[in-house]
Amino acid sequence: MLLSPVEFFRNLPKKECPKCGQVMEEQAESYIMECEGCLAKKVE
Numbered sequence: 112m113l114l115s116p117v118e119f120f121r122n123l124p125k126k127e128c129p130k131c132g133q134v135m136e137e138q139a140e141s142y143i144m145e146c147e148g149c150l151a152k153k154v155e
């Protein structure tokens with residue numbers, strides 16, 4: 112029986128931005144390590 116993606120990611124620890132420590136709840140499938148705020152700063 113397969114777990115749904117939601118159940119799977121629920122079991123993972125929350126990702127935190129390594130720069131500002133903000134918890135990112137919807138980045139589970141992402142390779143992006145930083146929160147939107149820090150990414151936005153980067154793109155300046």
Ligand SMILES: [Zn+2]
Binds near residue numbers: 132133146148150
């Ligand atoms: Zn951040």
